[in-house]
Amino acid sequence: xxxxxxxxxxLALSSLLMIPFGDRYETTLFIIVATLLASLPDIDLxxxxxxxxxxxxxxxxxxxxxxxxxxxxxxxxxYLYRTWVYFLIGFGSxxxxxxxxxxxxxxxxxxxxxxxxxxxxxxxxxxxxxSNQQANxxxxxxxxxxxxxxxxx
Numbered sequence: 001x002x003x004x005x006x007x008x009x010x011l012a013l014s015s016l017l018m019i020p021f022g023d024r025y026e027t028t029l030f031i032i033v034a035t036l037l038a039s040l041p042d043i044d045l046x047x048x049x050x051x052x053x054x055x056x057x058x059x060x061x062x063x064x065x066x067x068x069x070x071x072x073x074x075x076x077x078x079y080l081y082r083t084w085v086y087f088l089i090g091f092g093s094x095x096x097x098x099x100x101x102x103x104x105x106x107x108x109x110x111x112x113x114x115x116x117x118x119x120x121x122x123x124x125x126x127x128x129x130x131s132n133q134q135a136n137x138x139x140x141x142x143x144x145x146x147x148x149x150x151x152x153x
Contacts, residue, residue, distance in 0.1 A: 001104040001128075003039040005136035010038035010100040011143030015150035017096065023153050026085065030093045031147065033073060037097030041065060041105075057112035061102060064117060070095035104139070105130070 001009070014034040018027040041060040048054055059065060073094030078087040102114050111124035128135045 001130050002136045005139040006038040006101050006104050007035050008140030008143030009104045010035045012146040013100045015146040019150050030089050033093035034097040038101050041101045061112045062114055062116040066095045066098035069098045
């Protein structure tokens with residue numbers, strides 16, 4: 001899945017997750033941070049192009065990376081807002097942003113190990129090619145619709 005597909009999927013998931021909490025600054029921040037971080041695991045492609053010995057859909061595509069991203073986001077938001085609520089928002093949005101990326105990649109043909117380094121288990125549902133522009137656009141449309149549903153409350 002490409003960045004617009006990942007952003008759309010994350011926008012959809014995080015918007016739906018935040019509906020029960022109402023349309024507030026904190027919930028909107030959660031959605032924004034999660035969506036901004038949605039394509040972060042694909043940083044491995046940029047590093048690979050620069051010559052680093054890293055594999056696409058390796059360590060950056062794992063629950064372990066999601067936890068690390070959550071912790072970093074939590075520390076940044078805590079530093080900015082100085083309250084534990086924002087620490088939790090940071091962790092949750094960072095974690096969900098990466099996990100939603102993994103969910104999107106599971107739909108594609110290329111298998112990867114989301115449980116690295118704890119378990120050696122590769123998964124792929126092989127439903128759609130990551131490069132399928134129609135699928136990526138549909139994900140973005142679904143994400144925008146879910147965000148509109150969230151914003152209408």
